[in-house]
Amino acid sequence: MPVLLFILWLMFNERITIDVLIAGIIIIALVSIAMKMVGLWNPSKDVQAISRIPSAIGFVLRLVYEVFKANIHMIMLVLSPNPNERIRPKILRHYSNIKSDGGLVALANSITLTPGTVTVDVGDDYVYVHAIDEYAEEGLKDSVIEKKIERMEGN
Amino acid sequence: MELFRLIAGTVFILAGLFIFGIATLGLFRFHYVLNRVHVAAKCDSLASLLVCVGLMFLSGNPGAILKLFLVVVLIWLSNPVASHLVCKIEVETNENITDECEVEDAL
Known part of the structure; x- marks a missing residue:
């Protein structure tokens, strides 16, 4: 986590000089201590987080690809002559094997990001989804994104 | 190179603006809130990515590129939350929701 904060600090500063580095180290030390006190940062989880980086990158790339694919479908739908007849909106409950809170939030956010499906609510082991047509519904049923998140959660 | x-x-910027245009058009072509949310909120996620990538190419300054990347991350994290809230309010408050769409399993 301090490494992440340090990268963010350098991003905001746009240059690496000795004064920026010293100020950054002092500020990040203070922020890290404060985060540890309120329980936002748990050092033992950082090691676990590092082992997840490769699968996280795979997840993000897949997400971008899914967003592109689904957006093209959505554009076709909007440009078709009678969009209101071609859609078949449906609300459904989608059960998922993902257990952790973080994983469920990631799943809910990626469902909303891919056009055609919006997350309405999240429960303990399900997401409540509004899908705009069959295509979006199919995509939800066998989603690669979900498997990616499961794998990220697993290791 | 220049x-x-x-x-x-x-x-990239033109492609992004094209998708923004489609999203706005979609707002007028669909008739119900939940259908409108799909185009209004989510074509934006791709469009803002494309516009930011275009700006990255134009600026060519490493600091600006990293900051634009942060902008994209922030939009992609906050956009779903906003549209989710709109949907949740609509589903919870609309008593005649079955008129508008098929409901498989009540909330």
């Missing part, structure tokens, strides 16, 4: 950057940036 020319390539200009062309790539312009192409």
Whole structure:
């Protein structure tokens, strides 16, 4: 986590000089201590987080690809002559094997990001989804994104 | 190189603006809140990515590129939350929701 904060600090500063580095180290030390006190940062989880980086990158790339694919479908739908007849909106409950809170939030956010499906609510082991047509519904049923998140959660 | 950057940036920004345009058109073509949310909130996620990538090409300054990347991350994290809230309010408050769409399993 301090490494992440340090990268963010350098991003905001746009240059690496000795004064920026010293100020950054002092500020990040203070922020890290404060985060540890309120329980936002748990050092033992950082090691676990590092082992997840490769699968996280795979997840993000897949997400971008899914967003592109689904957006093209959505554009076709909007440009078709009678969009209101071609859609078949449906609300459904989608059960998922993902257990952790973080994983469920990631799943809910990626469902909303891919056009055609919006997350309405999240429960303990399900997401409540509004899908705009069959295509979006199919995509939800066998989603690669979900498997990616499961794998990220697993290791 | 300069020319390539200009062309790539312009192409990306124009593609983004095209998708923004489609999203706005979609707002008027659909008739119900939940259908409108789909185009209104989510074509934006791709469009803002394309516009930011275009701006990255145009700026060519590493600091600005990293900051634009942060902008994209922030939009992609906050956009779903906003549209989710709109949907949740609509589903929870609309008593005649079955008129508008098929409901498989009540909340």
